[in-house]
Amino acid sequence: MRGLLRLLLGFTMLACAAGSAGAEERTIRVGVYQNAPKIFIDADGRADGIMVDLLRKIAAAEHWQLAFVQCEWSACMEAVEQGNIDLLPDVAWSVERNRVLDFHNIPALHSWSQVYRHPRVPIASIMDLDGRKVAVMGDSIQQAYLDNFLLQFGVQAQLVSVSSIDAGFDLVNTRKADVVVASKYAGDIYANRHALVETPIAFLPVRLFYSAPKGRGGSTLAAIDRHLEAWQRSADSPYFAVLQQWQRKTLLARTPSWVRWTAGAIAAALAIALLLAFWLRRQVALKTRALVDSQQRLSTILDSVDSLIYIKDANYRYQYVNRAACEFYGTGCDQILGKSDDELFDPSTAAGIRSTDRTVIEQGTRIVAEEISSSTRADHPTFLSTKIPLCREDGSVYGLCGIATDISERKKDEESTRIAATVFQSQQGMFVTGPDRLMLDVNDAYAAMSGTPARALVGQPPPKVSLEAGGDDAWDKLWELVGTRGIWQGDVWTHDSKGTPYPAWLTITAVRDAEGRITNFVGTQADMTRQKMAQDEIMQLANFDALTGLPNRRLLLERLEHCLSVYNRSKQAVALLFLDLDNFKDLNDTRGHEVGDQLLKQVAQRLRDCIREGDTVARLGGDEFVILLEGIGETEQLAAAHAATVGWHIIEVIGKPFSIGGGSHHATCSIGAALRLDADTDSDELMKRGDLAMYEAKRDGRNTLRFFHDNMAFDVTYRIALEIELREALTRSEFMLHYQPQVDGSGKVTGVEALLRWNHSSRGVVGPAVFVPIAEASGLIVQLGGWVLRSACEQLAAWASVPALAHLTMAVNVSARQFRQQDFVAVTLATINASGARPDLLKLELTESLLIDNVEATIDKMQQLKQHGIGFALDDFGTGYSSLSYLKLLPLNQLKIDRSFVRDVLIDPNDASIARSIVALGQALGLEIIAEGVETEAQRAFLAEIGCDSCQGYLFGRPMEVAQFETTIPQAQPGG
Secondary structure: OHHHHHHHOOOOOOOOOOOOOOOOOOOEEEEEEEEEEEEEEEEOOEOOHHHHHHHHHHHHOOOEEEEEEEHHHHHHHHHHHHOOOOOEEEEEOOOOHHEEEEEOOOEEEEEEEEEOOOOOOOOHHHHHHHEEEEEEEOHHHHHHHHHHHHHHHHOOOOOEEEEOHHHHHHHHHHHOOOOOEEEHHHHHHHHHHHHOEEEEEEEEEOOOOOOOOOOHHHHHHHHHHHHHHOOOOOOOHHHHHHHHHHHHHHHHHHHHHHHHHHHHHHHHHHHHHHHHHHHHHHOOOOHHHHHHHHHHHHHHHHHOOOOOOOOOOOOEEEEEEEHHHHHHOOOOOHHHOOOHHHHOOOOOHHHHHHHHHHHHHOHHHHHHHHOOOOOOOOOOHHHHHHHHEEEEEOOOEEEEEEEEEEHHHHHHHHHHHHHHHHHHHHOEEEEEOOOOEEEEEEEEHHHHHHHHHHHOOOOOOOOEEEEEOOOOOHHHHHHHHHHHHHHEEEEEEOOOOOOEEEEEEEEEEEEEEEOOOEEEEEEEEOHHHHHHHHHHHHHHHHHOOOOOOOOHHHHHHHHHHHHHHHHHHHHOEEEEEEEEEHHHHHHHHHHHHHHHHHHHHHHHHHHHHHHEOOEEEEEEEOEEEEEEEEOOOOHHHHHEEEEHHHHHHHHHOOOEEEEEEEEHHHHHHEEEEEEEEEOOOHHHHHHHHHHHHHHHHOOOOOOOOOEEHHHHHHHHHHHHHHHHHHHHHHOOOOOOEEEEEEEEOOOOOOEEEEEOOOOOOOOOOOOOHHHHHHHHOOOOEEEEEEEHHHHHHHHHHOOOOOOOOOOOOOEEEEEEEEEHHOOHHHHHHHHHHHHHHHHHHHHEOOOOOOOOOOHHHHHHHHHHOOOOOOOOEEEEEOOOOOHHHHHHHOOOEEEEEHHHHHOOOOOOOHHHHHHHHHHHHHHHOEEEEEEEEEHHHHHHHHHHOOOOOEEEEEEEEOEEHHHHHHHHHHHHHHOO
């Protein structure tokens, strides 16, 4: 079978047509005679064959009981005519038989008669049967037709009647007959078994039916017609499944014999012809022309054969090669004759050929072996070579004759079958359905996932899947998408046999035939339970406060961004209430952190009770809380009134006594409120305003509420001034790059991260935390990021000529705004080409904010750049979106653990758990892991223990100017 998928399946599911519920069960007596493979009794005494298997399929659909009656051919015919049996398979229709038997209308099989000969009996045409004994089945259509057929050609042959096909082949094998006539189906099997040879003589194409006694089998034959008509229209029906099954059996049974006997016959003919040619040369001159004619005929015959045929002398030099051999070597015969294999092949191939040649010539032994040509052609073909010794009358060997048949395609098919079987039994679950979407085959991994044995899944539809936990069955939608697009993949929820749900990654692919019709669906399914648990754990630890269970800063900012986008559409105002407990430090210092934690938990619960469903209470850290109020009015007056009402209610509630530490405690709080009334105020600005207002409330005596006003906006003025200076700095080239080393587990520096610095004319060196947010907000980040990438690539190219630094990778931070530019890919590739830097040493660090919007475009850009060797790292991993469903699709090379987790990894169990989860997730996805902000040996040891060997931080080196880096790092290398 040529298709990899069909080799991978290994079988085709037989679809069973169901009979009516009330059908009466009948017993059908079926005659069976020996005519393999169509019908015969096997070694275990059971009826078998193509016609038997087809009848069994029909009987199963019609609820018949089959009773098989063994008989000789003539006895079977007599029994069905007399009504002693109800049905006789494998009967060819004829006018005479139609008078005494009933037939159905649609042929079950088509066949023809073939003549097979003894290897020593030369038969090339019908004329060669003159005077020969021909074994043929007695009282058969073949016998009657052949008798008339021979008469028309004027051929006098003796027809020998036999009672069975096997008996006819036995007669030829024992030389009691010269040839035997058999149907093509049976003949190929018996010819291989008895070592007979197929002749070119074929005649009497026939249609084969099931026959019944005259006038007594109408309903039975009608049922057979009904099923044959339906099945023969569908390539996936039981009819074609049975034919394919027997085709494989008969093909396997006869192929080796065909190769051996064809090669043997050709070799024998060649040897005889050559000996005859040598003998004829010694004959009188009158026979010279006959000899030339004979040689020309032999050459024509041998040149028409696709196999390589050659003769070598006792010194292993070629004395004859046919046309196929010359074409294989790609040269003329005169360039081959007289040469040995040492002059035509590489030493290894020549030695292998010489080894088998020596055995044939020295031992006079016939050899059949596989030989591979490793240099003659680039595809290294494999040949099945038959070599026979050429002997003189005294028995001495004077050469050998070889026939080599190219079996490369067969070997490839065998290898494809082995690979396909290995792939199908991989650790990933796989299943295959027919176009009816019922499973034909499943592998062990899929059966284990479903908790059901593979044999119980076959014939059933795939288990229910939904696109969300507890959702409706999505198969109808998925089948429709696959039928339209050809493939679908994504996250689903499914369940095992006990009903236990679990997440999975599912891929469904449609397989189409040459006409575009869907023949199969192939599904792969991976259990994502462990990855889902790791993702949920990371999301919980990264987005919620461990003490109070409230959202933390990360989740608050995400929800705030969502609110601001909603405002842009609805014009409903948003408010932030910044809350800070008054004198909380005194409580911690006097009564301990445990009591302080109890107060924070109770404050969190009271805050939850003060807000509406849909609003958010978050803990920023310590005793700071933020309340996000959504949709509080379209005007400033309505929004301020709502925010004030909630704020003063919170102050009242917090002012009530708390029961903590076995006693009562009174607390107050200060609240700062900031409203978002225009589209120009972003989340960072709103957070700053709320913080400023909160400190205003502290300054005004605490336990009060204050709204942000313009007098608090000095920092806004500062931003504007800094933006102007940034634009001037870009024109004056006041920026520079510092380089911080990245090391592996042995402490070896494997790369650097390029870090931007602003060499301000009056402020000195300014870090990116000061000016990058302003550059992002103003759009200057695109121009600034282009300068960083260009400078980093130029430095990377310069280091290529320094042996100690040439291996270093260069990590460059790319902002979300810069990456989303339409020409980002083209600009990046142009920058690399202009600098001469190696793209495989460049690593672009992206932030998780890129995973929020238009993920497909992000993936497309990354894949385009990765095709040129550029690597990618996800920066500050765990602090943002971190959706596993998109993360696993990104063509990443590396995850970077954020310094906020590394800083307290030894003292904060939450940070330690997050670090472990990130490492586990990265390993599950096959990604490298690097931690930033490593400042102590203890931190490095902990990270190494959990599987993170690559690090970056002050422990290994601060960010340095290029001159300092080039003089410091080579000496600091291990062994340097």
